[in-house]
Structure formats: structure tokens, C-alpha cells
Amino acid sequence: MHKSFLNEHTKFRDSLNTEDLDKFSNFFNDKDKIKYIYERLYNESIKIDIDESQQSRAIGKNGTKVLEIKKTGTKYFQKSDNIQALHWYSIAILYCPQVTNDWLKQLSILYANRSACLYHLKFYDLAIADIQRAFEHEYPNELRYKVYERKAKCLLATNRLKSALESFKATLQTLDDSNLSLEKRRKWQLDVQIMVAMLSQDKNAKKDVELKNNKDSHKLYGAPNDLYPAATNAMKIEYNSLEGRHARASRNIPVGKVILIEKAYASVLLQKYGHSHCTNCFNKLIAPLPCPGCSNVAFCDESCKEVAMKSYHAFECLMMPTLFSHEISISCLIALRIITQKPLKYFTSIEFYLNKLQESKLPSIKYEPNDYINLYSLVTHRESRSIHDILHRAHLATYFLWNLKKTNYFPKHDNENEFLTDDEAFIGSLILHHLELLQFNAFEVSEIQDSSGNDQHSIFIGGSVYPTLALLNHSCNPCVVRYHKGTSVIVQTIRELDVDDPITENYGPMFAFHTKDERQNTLKKRYWFECHCIACSQDWPLYNEMEMSRSLRIKCSNCKNAITISSESMDFTAKCNICFKSTNLFEDLKVLQKTESLFSEAKICMGNGDYLKALPILSSLLTLFHKHLVQPFKDYHLCQEAVKKCILALGNKQKRIIK
Incomplete structure (x- = not known):
């Protein structure tokens, strides 16, 4: 589960005798279990020490490193290698300190430099966003004329003529602050004035073209379920x-x-994707935004950054390097994230209700996916757990709690390292509950890697519940x-x-x-x-066993059970061994003859990467199989695997940036 923490737990467990375990087991509620472990850890000095210097290094804001990385980015930009320049400028942005005005100014220059890469790579909206960030971070006045012109060109490329005209005018205004020679300034001014004159006469420059929303839309089959709105009413x-x-x-x-x-109730991104994917929404990043306090995470835009900084990352910013260093699994980290994404007062306000909550069978009110009560009521199998299993998870919950107490999540109190308040113990008990339910209810979040040819490779990028x-x-x-x-x-x-x-x-x-x-x-x-x-x-055969079979499993027209016949049979009727009625095989065999050509057509589409075209062909093929055959049957499962491949291609996908 988590090797480094497991070593610490082994030490703690071995320090307990039978009487200690009996005492732990006999506590009536989980709050008392958490308090007991906390007191044992701290009163007997068996606690896990955090290496503060290691934690500081892990946070990773490093000015010297930033300047070196920036030089590397500039070197690539001068070679017109915009992809590499984009990469290195982005890394510099993530590591750039944000504690003084000088560093904020350096950050503004990095944003402006990156906007040039984005412009050349035709990521115009991302370039405009970086230019705006450069201005917000006090980009030098003498350089602003360049980025205003770049912004105008980006707006032109996206047919936002009115805004482009305004940016060209701003370019003219800021040229006076530039350090250009008089000759260069006049030439620049002349070029921009030509653009202003052209746009001023263009009747389309009165307004901007409304940008299309290219977000994928997935519609439920039928209408949403009245009681379970995330699901179809089918x-x-x-x-x-x-x-x-x-x-x-x-x-x-x-x-x-x-x-x-x-939508996920809570998600945690794997550490190794902290710079390549948004820590909040898991989208693949082209121009990552930094956390002001650490270099461990990145965001796709200001909205995701705001969500994270106003909730979970405000507390986890300093915690996560330590937790990652203890090799704690993603599902366990989700148990903490469920807490940190909501304030303490939210949980204390429902404590009484949670204590009265019985094991849920079916809800009497709408089962909203974002309702904590529905998450809390998922199965934990507490009754089947050994005392050592509960002790292990309670110890991990206490360790999370100890780290959380070092943040501002809880109100400060005297001697806070020596004992837990009732609210703190309650949060610890919830983390323990989460650790138990997530063992059976956490899901991997995957992404299809972009590769040459028809091969799809799915990678695990994080976890959700x-x-x-x-x-x-x-x-x-x-x-x-x-x-x-x-x-x-x-x-x-x-x-x-x-x-x-x-x-x-x-x-x-x-x-x-x-x-x-x-x-x-x-x-x-x-x-x-x-x-x-x-x-x-029914102990179905493996695929390779189905492949060797020379029989067909035809669906009985009366009772729908399987009638097994030889693939070489010349008979056109067969009797069912269940209902003893005869089925005419002529139509079944005639339909099956067509399936091979349909499957070949779909495979050609898939080979060309056209999964959307292949999917309806394969779906119609599975409908035919369902009508005429009974599983398990080799061709049925071949077709089903192809359908899965087409559907998975609709999900998260890692795309290469093309020069």
C-alpha cells in the first residue's frame, strides 16, 4: 500500500502488546481510536518525524535554477524550436519564486517569452492569456509594445478584429516607452499604423466574432434518472x-x-504527472500555470487554479511532498483530499447526522454525486476487517491528521501537539472511514497515449471516487x-x-x-x-479455447438459450435441449455470413484512426450477434473488444504538439 509508511507502522504495531490491542479494539467509536493512537505516538516518541529541510527542498521554488532554465528556453527559441522553448519556459514559470517584486517581474518576462512560442505554434488563445498574465505581473513598460503587437496578431488570427484594432492602437501608445532607436521606432510605428488604418476601414472590425465552444459534449441515453441524476432513466x-x-x-x-x-467527488493526480497535467481537472497541459507557493503542481487556467487554491491545495501545498516521500498510494491520498476540499465547519455541521446514519440500502431522496452523505454511505466492510487492518488504517489516518494540524485547517490551540480536540479526532475518524471505503470504491483515471499506427496504450494518471x-x-x-x-x-x-x-x-x-x-x-x-x-x-472458456472451437452457439427462437451446432453442419433446423422446440437456422447462418465483411470494414476504419466511423459499424454487428448468437462465442468477443477500443478513444488523450 505504501512501503515507507508501512515501515513506520510496523515499528508502531510492534510496540503494542496484547493488552494495548484489546484496548484499541474495545473503543466504542473511531474518534477514540484516533485519539489513542495520537497519544501513543506523541507521548511515547514513536512519531514519524518530518525532515523540514527535505520538505523545503521538495517545494522547489528556485531562482537560480529558473534563470538557467530560462536561458535554455531562449536558446531553443533562437533556433526556432518553439516546442522545446515552450517546454523550458513552462518549467521556469513553475519554479519561479513569487515572493518579491523582482521575481514577479521575472515571471512576467517568462510569460511574455512563452506567449511568443505559443503564437508561433498557433495556440493563439493561450498566447493571449500569457500576455495578459505578463501585464498583471508588471511587465516592463519599455517592452510592452512587442507583446501588444503579438496580442493583436493573435486576435487577428482568430478573427476578433475589434479587439485586434484596440491592441494595435495600444502598440502605438506604448512605442513611446520603448528603448528602440528613433529609426527603428518610426519603422515599427509605420507598420502598425498601416494595420490600424486597414482595420479602421473594415466594417467587420465593429465587433469580434464569437468563438465556438469546442468542448466535447456527451449526452445520456434517454433522460436523467429522477433518483440518480448521473445515470440514465434506462x-x-x-x-x-x-x-x-x-x-x-x-x-x-x-x-x-x-x-x-x-463528475468525480474527489480526485488526486499521480505525482509524476504534476507538471504535465492540471492537478484540478487532469487535462493535458500546453501552457501550465504555477502554484504561488510550490512547484509540485500545475494548472490549466485561472479557474482551476482558483478552485484548488481556495480549497484543498491551500492545505496540501506543504503537505504533499512529505506524503509523496512516504510512498502513500493514490487511493489513500484521496481519503485526505475528500477532507481538504471542504472546510472544517462543513463536516462538523453534519457530524450528528453521520452518527445517526444507518447502513444505506436505497435512498429516499435524490442521490446526488456531489453529496458527501452518498459517498460516506458506500460499503467499507468494517465487520470483516481484522484488528490489525483497522489499526493500520487508523495509524495512517492519524498520520494524515498530524500533517493537517500543521496547516491552517484547524483553529490553533495550546499544546496542540500533545492532544487532539474533539473536532480534530472527528476528522481523523472520517479519514479512517474514507480509507476503508476507498479500498473497494476508488477508480483509476486513465489516458490514451498518442502513438503511431493503430496501437492504443492506456496509462494510469490518477485516481477518483x-x-x-x-x-x-x-x-x-x-x-x-x-x-x-x-x-x-x-x-x-x-x-x-x-x-x-x-x-x-x-x-x-x-x-x-x-x-x-x-x-x-x-x-x-x-x-x-x-x-x-x-x-x-458457467465456467466460460478462455479466448484461445474459443478460437479452437468449431461450433456455433445459435440462440433458440423460443427460449433464447444456446443451441450448439457444428460450424460445418449442413442442417437448417436444430432442436433446443432446454425447451425441445426446433429453430430454423437458415436466417441465422445467412446473417452470420455478412458479419465478416462488416468486421473487415470496421477494422479498416480503425486502422486509419477513424474510430467514430468504425463504432456504428461494430455496434450494428454486435446487435446482429445478440439477436442470433449466445455468448461465449469468439467472433462476438472479438467484436466487443473492438467496440471497447473505439469507445476508449473518445476519452482523455495525450496529443503531440505539431511544429
Whole structure:
């Protein structure tokens, strides 16, 4: 889970005797467990010490380093290598101190330099944003004429003629402050005056063209569910003692339909992507914005930066280097993020309600994905946990709490290192609860890497928790695939669903690639349950075993069960062994002859990278298979894997910048 912290926990656990463990186990509530561990850690000096100098180094604002990196960026810019120049100027911006006016001025120059790279790479809006930041950070007056002209050219390129005219006029006004020679100034002035004259006579320069919103739009199939607004109304949530809360189709759902769109309740980005992706929305960065206090994270724009700085990052800015150094996993860090993204008073205001909350079966009010109560009510399996498991997680929660106390999250009090207030212990108990529920309800956030050819490679960039998605049970033969846009998750069907069919996703092992024993062992170890999906209960064959099979599983026209026939059979009727009725095979075999050409057509589209064109072809093919065949069947699962590949291509994608 977290090797470095695990070593610390082993020391702590070994310091406890049987009587200590019994005392810990007998505490009635988790607040008392947290207080007990805190007192033991501090009163007996077994605490984990933070190396303050290491923490300071990890924060990483470094003026000397910035000036060297800036030189590297300028060297590449002078060679017209704008991609490399953009990279190095961005790194310099992230490391630039923001504590004195001199450094803020240096930051303004870096923004202006980067705007030149962005302009040449045709990222005009990003260039305009950097120019504005340069002005906000007191960019030198004698240089402003250059960036005003650059801004005007960016506005021209995006057909915002009115604003371009204003920027050209500002260029003329600021030329007087420049250090240009009289001759150069006059030439520059003449060129700009020509542009001003041309735009002044252009009737289209009276207003700017409204920019189109290029954001992807994903629509739910049907209307939103009245009780579960993140899901379609074609999906219902039910409860029974064997399956717990689970999803089923309330009506027939075709292949490729979006049945759930949910924003993450909380997300944490992997440390290694801290400079390449926005820490708030996980979008791939072209021109990252820095945190004022550290160089560990970056943002895509001011809105994401504001959200982070006004909530979680205000507290985590100094904490995260220490936590990362202890190799604490992403799912555990999400347990902390759930706390830091809301103020203390939010949690204390609902403490009484949480204490009265019973184990949730089905909600009586709307199940909003952003409601903490719905997150809190996800399964923890506390009753199945050993005392050592609870002790481990309680110790980690206390460690998080100790770090959080060093920030301004809690009001300061006397002797605060020696004991916990009731509010502090309560927050510690919530972190413990989060650590337990996230073991079973956290999700990886992925991104498709841009690569040459038809190969797709998915990488893990962070983790999130989704209260509605968490209600879907596992199947080794899932009917949906999920992908991400930023930190939001989109779930689409990958096979036809009939009324009351279970809507399941996959927690890892798939029947086509792992034996039943392998799947069961993985699921029992990781998620603590025995799988009873159809692939397990019928012990479906692996893909390579299906590939060797020379039989067809035709769907009985009467009872819909499988009629197994040889692929070389010349018979046109077959009797079902379940209902004993005969099925005419002629239409089934005739349809199956067409599927090979359809699949070949779709594969050509995929080979050309045209996944949007391939998807409807493959979806229609799966519809045919659903009507005429019964799983498991090799061609069905080949087609299904292709559908998954097309759908995953709609998600987060790492794109190369083209020169």
C-alpha cells in the first residue's frame, strides 16, 4: 500500500502488546481510536518525524535554477524550436519564486517569452492569456509594445478584429516607452499604423466574432434518472442481501449508449504527472500555470487554479511532498483530499447526522454525486476487517491528521501537539472511514497515449471516487466500458441489454484472458467477494479455447438459450435441449455470413484512426450477434473488444504538439 509508511507502522504495531490491542479494539467509536493512537505516538516518541529541510527542498521554488532554465528556453527559441522553448519556459514559470517584486517581474518576462512560442505554434488563445498574465505581473513598460503587437496578431488570427484594432492602437501608445532607436521606432510605428488604418476601414472590425465552444459534449441515453441524476432513466438501482446495491436495465438499451456521466467527488493526480497535467481537472497541459507557493503542481487556467487554491491545495501545498516521500498510494491520498476540499465547519455541521446514519440500502431522496452523505454511505466492510487492518488504517489516518494540524485547517490551540480536540479526532475518524471505503470504491483515471499506427496504450494518471459508478457490481463479462474526460467518467454499453439485465462493469480480471480460479482469487484478495457472474457460474472458456472451437452457439427462437451446432453442419433446423422446440437456422447462418465483411470494414476504419466511423459499424454487428448468437462465442468477443477500443478513444488523450 505504501512501503515507507508501512515501515513506520510496523515499528508502531510492534510496540503494542496484547493488552494495548484489546484496548484499541474495545473503543466504542473511531474518534477514540484516533485519539489513542495520537497519544501513543506523541507521548511515547514513536512519531514519524518530518525532515523540514527535505520538505523545503521538495517545494522547489528556485531562482537560480529558473534563470538557467530560462536561458535554455531562449536558446531553443533562437533556433526556432518553439516546442522545446515552450517546454523550458513552462518549467521556469513553475519554479519561479513569487515572493518579491523582482521575481514577479521575472515571471512576467517568462510569460511574455512563452506567449511568443505559443503564437508561433498557433495556440493563439493561450498566447493571449500569457500576455495578459505578463501585464498583471508588471511587465516592463519599455517592452510592452512587442507583446501588444503579438496580442493583436493573435486576435487577428482568430478573427476578433475589434479587439485586434484596440491592441494595435495600444502598440502605438506604448512605442513611446520603448528603448528602440528613433529609426527603428518610426519603422515599427509605420507598420502598425498601416494595420490600424486597414482595420479602421473594415466594417467587420465593429465587433469580434464569437468563438465556438469546442468542448466535447456527451449526452445520456434517454433522460436523467429522477433518483440518480448521473445515470440514465434506462437504468435502475435495486438492493438485495446477496448483491447489495446494484444496477439493472429498466428497458432495452442498445450497444454504444452513454448510461452514466459523473463528475468525480474527489480526485488526486499521480505525482509524476504534476507538471504535465492540471492537478484540478487532469487535462493535458500546453501552457501550465504555477502554484504561488510550490512547484509540485500545475494548472490549466485561472479557474482551476482558483478552485484548488481556495480549497484543498491551500492545505496540501506543504503537505504533499512529505506524503509523496512516504510512498502513500493514490487511493489513500484521496481519503485526505475528500477532507481538504471542504472546510472544517462543513463536516462538523453534519457530524450528528453521520452518527445517526444507518447502513444505506436505497435512498429516499435524490442521490446526488456531489453529496458527501452518498459517498460516506458506500460499503467499507468494517465487520470483516481484522484488528490489525483497522489499526493500520487508523495509524495512517492519524498520520494524515498530524500533517493537517500543521496547516491552517484547524483553529490553533495550546499544546496542540500533545492532544487532539474533539473536532480534530472527528476528522481523523472520517479519514479512517474514507480509507476503508476507498479500498473497494476508488477508480483509476486513465489516458490514451498518442502513438503511431493503430496501437492504443492506456496509462494510469490518477485516481477518483464516483458515488454513483460505485453502485455498479462486477462481472467477468461486463456490459459497459468506462473512460474519462478530465476527471469525469463516462460509461457506455458494449452489448445489447434487455429489460432487467444486470448492468455490470469490470474490476480487473476478464473471463477471456484469465481462468476462473485466477479471477476468483484476484477478486477475493482485492475486493473480498466471490464472483457469481454468468462467466464464472458457467465456467466460460478462455479466448484461445474459443478460437479452437468449431461450433456455433445459435440462440433458440423460443427460449433464447444456446443451441450448439457444428460450424460445418449442413442442417437448417436444430432442436433446443432446454425447451425441445426446433429453430430454423437458415436466417441465422445467412446473417452470420455478412458479419465478416462488416468486421473487415470496421477494422479498416480503425486502422486509419477513424474510430467514430468504425463504432456504428461494430455496434450494428454486435446487435446482429445478440439477436442470433449466445455468448461465449469468439467472433462476438472479438467484436466487443473492438467496440471497447473505439469507445476508449473518445476519452482523455495525450496529443503531440505539431511544429
